[in-house]
């Protein structure tokens with residue numbers, strides 16, 4: 001399973017990259033705003049900065065909601081850097097734009113997906129990635145992981161190439177369960193990725209090894 005980090009924070013992206021397990025980055029307008037990135041030139045520069053830190057795909061989301069605007073913005077984003085993936089909302093216009101970009105070999109990520117039907121449409125439009133938001137579904141008492149299972153089954157039935165990018169991941173068990181179900185990618189915060197490292201028995205075991213080594217080498 002690929003690991004993407006879901007942030008526009010350059011320090012966190014660098015930290016995840018330094019760990020050696022990072023495959024890409026996802027951003028969205030809220031994450032960009034959280035970092036105080038505003039104004040078209042600053043936004044575009046920030047995407048390029050992210051691309052220079054990581055080696056994998058970097059999702060950059062269009063702001064336009066009409067087809068022509070999405071095409072204009074998406075083309076500009078994709079020309080920024082070869083790692084850019086054009087992120088499009090799961091709307092009628094977004095699906096049309098997804099087809100436009102996939103026909104031209106430009107990578108896409110269809111975002112804000114909350115149902116299997118939406119994921120089926122994204123695959124038919126040739127999306128590179130589909131982003132079901134599992135955490136936001138869990139927030140409203142709906143099983144986000146079950147949606148990943150449904151999409152996996154549908155994509156496997158027909159051999160769709162679209163990669164299931166489990167988004168809105170909140171914690172380590174989301175990651176582990178997505179891996180068990182067969183999500184192709186997960187995107188989550190640095191805390192969830194680093195959380196995978198933790199086990200008290202690892203800490204106790206290491207302390208014991210070091211103590212025994214010190215005793216033997218006094």
Ligand code: E4P
Pocket residue numbers: 006026027028111131133135136167168169187
């Ligand atoms: C996906 O690409 C989104 O950026 C993201 O995962 C949303 O997560 P949130 O629900 O934590 O905002």
